[in-house]
Amino acid sequence: MLLNIKEELGVKIPELRLADLVAKVPVIQGGMAVRISMAPLAAAVAEEGGIGLIAGSGLSVAELRAEIREARRRTKGIIGVNIMFAVREFAQLVKGALEEKVDLLVSGAGFSRDMFTWGRETNTPVVPIVSSAKLAKLAERLGAAAVIVEGEEAGGHLGTDRSMREILPEVKEAVKIPVIGAGGVVNGEDVAEVLKLGADGVQMGTRFALSEESSAAREFKNYLLNAKEEDMVIVHSPVGLPGRGIRNPFTEKLKANADVKPQGCDGCLKECEHTFCVLKRLIQAQSGDVEEGLIFSGSKFHKIKEILSVHQIFENLKRELLQA
Ligand SMILES: Cc1cc2nc3c(=O)[nH]c(=O)nc-3n(C[C@H](O)[C@H](O)[C@H](O)COP(=O)(O)O)c2cc1C
Numbered sequence: 389m390l391l392n393i394k395e396e397l398g399v400k401i402p403e404l405r406l407a408d409l410v411a412k413v414p415v416i417q418g419g420m421a422v423r424i425s426m427a428p429l430a431a432a433v434a435e436e437g438g439i440g441l442i443a444g445s446g447l448s449v450a451e452l453r454a455e456i457r458e459a460r461r462r463t464k465g466i467i468g469v470n471i472m473f474a475v476r477e478f479a480q481l482v483k484g485a486l487e488e489k490v491d492l493l494v495s496g497a498g499f500s501r502d503m504f505t506w507g508r509e510t511n512t513p514v515v516p517i518v519s520s521a522k523l524a525k526l527a528e529r530l531g532a533a534a535v536i537v538e539g540e541e542a543g544g545h546l547g548t549d550r551s552m553r554e555i556l557p558e559v560k561e562a563v564k565i566p567v568i569g570a571g572g573v574v575n576g577e578d579v580a581e582v583l584k585l586g587a588d589g590v591q592m593g594t595r596f597a598l599s600e601e602s603s604a605a606r607e608f609k610n611y612l613l614n615a616k617e618e619d620m621v622i623v624h625s626p627v628g629l630p631g632r633g634i635r636n637p638f639t640e641k642l643k644a645n646a647d648v649k650p651q652g653c654d655g656c657l658k659e660c661e662h663t664f665c666v667l668k669r670l671i672q673a674q675s676g677d678v679e680e681g682l683i684f685s686g687s688k689f690h691k692i693k694e695i696l697s698v699h700q701i702f703e704n705l706k707r708e709l710l711q712a
Contacts, residue, residue, distance in 0.1 A: 401706055404439070404589035406566055407513035407533040409466055409491055412437030413702060414589035415579065416536070416568060417596045419470020419494060420544070420684070422446030422670045424597055424604045427458035432601040432698035434465025441494055444471040446656070446667045449484040456488040466491045468515075472545070473498035474627045475667075476658050486510045494536065497545050497629060504531035517570070519548035519555060521562040534566035535559065536591050541572030543593045543686035545629040546622075553585060560586040572688040576708020594686040600697045605676030609695050611636070612683060617690040623682070626661040634683040638669065 404414035417433040419425050421443035430440030442459060444452045452469065459467045469485040471478055474497050482493060482503055492513045495503060499516035507514035513533030518524045524535045537559050539552025548555065552571040560567050569582040570591035582590050596602060598609055615634045623642050625631040633639065641648050642664070650665035657666075666682065673681025696704070 401709060402583065404566070404568075406439075406492065406515070406589075409439070409513065411439050411466055411589070413706065414583070415439070415702075415705065416494075416570075416589060416591040417441055418543075418570060418591045418593035419443035419445075419496065420593055420597055420602075421470075421472065422667055423674045424602055425470075426603040427455045427462065428603065429596060429599065429601040429698065430455075430467055431459040431462035431465070432599075433596065433702075434459070434463045434467055436698060436702040437465070438702065439466045439468060439492070441468045441470045444469045444481045444485060445475045445496075446671065447481070449477065449480050452481055453484050453488050456485060456490055460488075468492035468494055470494040470496055472496040472627075473500065474545075474657050474659070476656055478658070482506060486512055492533070497547065497627065499527060499530075501530055507531065507533075515568075517547070518559070519546075519550070521555070521558040524559040524563050524567070528563045528565050532565060534568060534588070535563065536568045536570050537587075538591075539569075539571040540632075541687045542570055543597075543632050543689075544684045545625055545627055545631050547629065549630075552582070556582070556585050556587055572686055574686075574688045574691050576705040576710075577712045578688075579705060579709050580712030594689050595692060595701060596698070597685070598689075598692050598695050599701055600695060604674050607676035607678050608673055608681075608683060611678040612685055612689055613692065613695065615685075615689065620685070620687060620689075624663070625666050626663045627657060627666060628659065628661060631666075631682075631684060632687060634685050634689070636681075636683060637679045638682060 404411040415438040419441040433440035517536045566588035568589045569587040574595045619635040621635045648664045669682035673683045
């Protein structure tokens with residue numbers, strides 16, 4: 389009923405404008421490595437009017453190119469890639485993605501001056517993830533088309549211990565480019581809250597990890613779905629950053645300082661503390677080993693009660709957003 393009244397009054401879902409791209413729903417599906425946000429998820433999000441991101445970290449250039457092509461085959465919507473600056477193959481993966489003509493490039497856990505040059509050369513919007521107004525300003529000066537402000541609520545590697553709700557208004561003051569809020573956004577009420585803080589859009593990770601189309605194994609999804617709020621843990625990743633995830637036998641070993649060093653090392657990160665192999669542990673979790681893998685998750689996972697299709701997630705988001 390409320391929905392109808394609002395529709396009659398002309399209340400609409402705001403679009404997200406980012407360079408020349410227009411997303412009908414102001415939602416970016418966060419890149420989730422390794423192999424969690426692949427072509428099926430990114431394409432399903434793009435089909436719903438959001439922005440779908442394929443996570444490139446941990447993939448070979450050939451695999452990333454194949455995923456981009458598969459996503460393009462499935463949708464005419466907006467498809468981008470997320471690549472973590474920390475991976476050794478960052479430049480090769482970015483260049484491969486740009487050659488495949490992705491619509492946008494998102495960098496996680498850092499950014500470089502070069503990537504803005506590469507974006508300019510191919511006319512591709514470049515969007516770094518930042519966690520302070522200072523970094524947002526620097527990114528804008530270097531040519532960012534928008535910034536994603538990730539707070540401590542987010543899943544995966546964390547660049548700050550402050551809430552996105554606190555940092556976002558500061559970033560909004562500091563820059564003129566679009567600002568997207570990420571961390572702890574799982575439903576339409578959360579989206580409305582972040583838009584009210586001044587955001588032009590949101591990025592959501594965990595809600596989409598728990599979708600039918602996410603490429604995480606059923607065991608991963610069920611483990612996360614059944615976890616309790618108190619099962620949330622912060623681990624120290626060998627990348628040199630804290631990471632937010634879910635307690636399991638592997639995180640208990642980390643806590644007990646057990647030796648979990650990898651047998652071999654293929655030097656997949658530019659810099660690594662070699663305490664454990666983060667990419668291998670993420671792949672283990674994604675493929676269903678919920679005991680020994682690393683299960684990344686945002687802080688509000690416990691508000692998610694079921695695995696839904698991306699279509700249903702968007703229907704719910706739009707309804708809740710209009711009602712908020
Ligand atoms: C399983 C998982 C994997 C992630 N992998 C990446 C990644 O590869 N690169 C990145 O920049 N962010 C990564 N993130 C962060 C998300 O893209 C997103 O910003 C974050 O999850 C937002 O918080 P939320 O999960 O509370 O929505 C990951 C998050 C999760 C839950």
